[in-house]
Amino acid sequence: MNVAIRYAAGSDIGCSRENNEDSGYAGARLIAVADGMGGYAGGEVASSTVIGSLRSLDTDAPIDDLVGALGRAVAEANEKLRIVREERPDLSRMGTTLTAMLWDGRSVALAHIGDSRGYLLRDGELFQITQDHTMDELLKAEAEQQGGTTDPAETSRLSHVLYRVLDGREDREPDLRLREARLGDRYLLCSDGLSGPVDPQTIYETLTAEADPARAAQRLIQLARDKGGPDNITAVIADVVEAEHLTEPEVPLVVGAAAQQS
Template sequence: MEMARRTDIGRVRDLNEDSIGLVETKSGVVIAIVADGMGGHQAGDVASQNTVETVKKVLSNQALDVSTEEKSDILLHAVGKANEKIYTLASKNTQFQGMGTTVVAAIVDEREVVIAHVGDSRAYMLHKGGLYQLTEDHSYVNILQKHGQITPEEARNHPQRNMIVRAVGTSEEVEVDLINTPWRDEDVLLLCSDGLTTMVDERQIGLVLSSSTMSLEQQADQLVQMALDAGGTDNISLILLKHTGRSAAS
């Protein structure tokens, strides 16, 4: 497995409220996490950092060479623990009130990808030259779009496009989407914050990831640069994993 990760403050924000985590276990299983925090001054980065660290810690202490269902349960538990921690921090510290974060976390081995998802950070899979979105945004504009009240073009430019309806840490309980998919040699998994997807359309992302002339590291650099060139109005974070037909440990 090949791996690349990037996080960039962008061109507008004073603070990077995104956090990423990438861990390779001794058995060759990879843990990948992207979180995009929100809240008052510094609260967003506190939420995202604590979420990444909590999820990483819970997953790192578990045997991950288990069934798909068990991986899903472990991810659900990990995100639940992160939610508990952020909610408690926000309840006890006035400067953190209302903070929360998105999260997209994956357990990845040679056979499959298992994902937990809350918010509007996304997971994509490049398979046989096609780019497929694995997650569904928990956002206000996505609800409007699903009900036919706005078009995809209107969604892209909607004044409330950054409003999410589900986040880690904003309520005592959190609802988590669980997704699993097999993957094969040459497939590429992308986890990213919306700082990439609001700046760069899916067709452009797919063209970069399917390029045979760029290494995975170059693809990661190119995606960040494209988001910056388009305005870089938000923090930009991404993790790329490429299936090479071997485990990460080999």
């Protein structure tokens, strides 16, 4: 059975920021969230540059190697960041996370770098399908390999320190994997402005209760605001449906900083 996605996207500045450094995209073949960083204007430029670069993947042209195509596109986006950094020294500290999924009707490739997140709601259960590239997670993984434990105070202090992002420098490799596109699945990609304030149980309840992707995305964004909205908030939702149920093509959605640049 050939499947397609019904999608929605939303982004909000939050309650504490002066500008929105998040960018998001949702189209028939591509969904993505990027959370920019690097001081005034830097985060906006970084996230919008990466999302703008990846948009070329959202095409009906057949793709033989989903994972390879997505990996190359991320590398090209990182190269564009390098060029921007060279042209604008004032943006030398900029960088961005990226969580993106590329579809072909049967399978989906996932690319992830940073601490934005991907969630999967399948058969009544919520799964986090990405791993945060933060120092606390790195320390926990190293401790597990050595059969030990970490200091909670130390890991808490490092919970927002990223060790891998896209910033135009070399060796910025994302996690890449191929997944099955299963009918009935619901995916959520979000910045940490959502996953930070809103706990997994609340995310699960909202994704389960709100059948419409747009209402679900807006509800999650409002929940993050209700929790104080300490950061920019971006959510992209994709429901896997039978292709023949989509009678009319949906318009691609660009949100956040990338919407201001396009």
